[in-house]
Amino acid sequence: MATARRRLVALTIAAALAVMAVLAAAGGAVMLYGGFYNASATQPHFQWVHSLLEIALHRSVRNHARDIATPASVSANANVQSALVLRGAGLYRDNCLVCHGAPGVAQGDIGKSMQPIPGPLSDAARHWKPNELYWITRHGIKMSGMPAWQYQLADQDIWAVVAFLTVLPALSPAAYDALAGQAGHPERAPRAAYAQPDIERGRLALTQYACNACHQVPGVTGPATMVGPPLHDLAKREYIAGRLPNNAANLARWIQDPQRIHAQSAMPGMGVTESDARDIAAYLLKP
Secondary structure: OHHHHHHHHHHHHHHHHHHHHHHHHHHHHHHHHHOOOOOOOOOOOOHHHHHHHHHHHHHHHHHHOOOOOOOOOOOOOOOOOOHHHHHHHHHHHHHOHHHHOEOOEOOOHHHHHOOOOOOOOOOHHHHOOHHHHHHHHHHOEOOOOEOOHHHOOOHHHHHHHHHHHHHHHHOOHHHHHHHHHHHOOOOOOOOOOOOOOOHHHHHHHHHHOOHHHOOOOOOOOOOOOOOOOOOOOHHHOOEEOOOEEOOHHHHHHHHHOHHHHOOOOOOOOOOOOHHHHHHHHHHHOOO
């Protein structure tokens, strides 16, 4: 009798959970397809959603950055007047200020209105270790507007920004202004070039140069866009842009400077480096 009663209780609980799951799925479908969810940036996330995302962010960064070694030149006690910090101050002002602001300097209009808000980094070094700041800067944060800078800044420049962030909590508005003025506008260091193309680097480069904003690319997440032709089975095509024989070298040339090859093409130059173009060509022409 007791066994039958326990079985009945278990079946009742299982049935209740199944009904709740079905109702939750139905409610989610109604919200999704009915258009009831407000996707506008003027309607912030619920606080509990924001808090959950923050928890997930901190746990993710600490897990993925745990094996990154911080260079000896970068530390929590970096010298404000060191060449590395000075370079980082200039790079921060030219690339990060618009979204994050600085002591005594407000974010730009874009940064002010983003959701979630890209907070000020004046105290970032109190919450994150240098290797974690490096990981965030290099890889970005999905669904936050924070880009991955690895295709824009060389590794030494990313570490320079991190070195600057470690001294930022100690800077007054006047001290920041003086440091940023002293830094000038440093040229970005050239990124590392690779002798041999790499398919996986090419897949990532396609997302970082926004190729998937206009093209449907096999194996790359993106919108169902038809601005540019889909790139499926590109290896089977005889010509590129209707004029270049289809091979890796010509495809890399086209990716780097389409206007030079076809002046009437709507495809813009995206500033793709030679090394990255070879990687992208390797991915798109893979068997």
